[in-house]
Amino acid sequence: MPYEKFPMWTHKQGEKSRVVNTQEEFDALGEGWSDANYVPPKVHIDAETFQHYPKWVGSVLVHSAEEEAALAPAEPDPEQSDEREALIKIAEERGVKIDKRWSNDKIRTALEAA
Structure with a gap:
């Protein structure tokens, strides 16, 4: 404001x-x-004295743009997303209740246990 x-x-x-x-x-x-x-x-963001780093990103203190970029989530592997879709489809077909936030390993374990 x-x-x-x-x-x-x-x-x-x-x-x-x-x-x-x-x-x-x-x-x-x-x-x-x-x-x-x-x-x-006072506008500090564009001031010459404003320091962009260090700053907190989540729970990690970063000291450069490179460190911040390294924390960015990597793009999902297309093979893993295909596997994930297949696991979710199998769970739906078998009536196994899963949470779509689960990892592929956890979904696979739930399917094996059912």
Whole structure:
């Protein structure tokens, strides 16, 4: 959510503080009114001093883009996905209850036990 300056409190020596809702209202008050509490937002992501690494990726602390890329999940082997589909189909045909999040080995063990 972007920072919004208004509404804001404004102050002047010897005057009662008040809330203004727009820049036009603030300008209409005249000279001497303060917007000292206004702090422009800081963008750190593009700042020269921002450090992208080290950072946490999941439960691992990485120190470079290469380390982060190495943590990315590898693309599934097409042979394994074909085997997985076959195992799931066999389980459905036999009426064996499995969880599709299980590994191929666990599904195979459940089929052998049934």
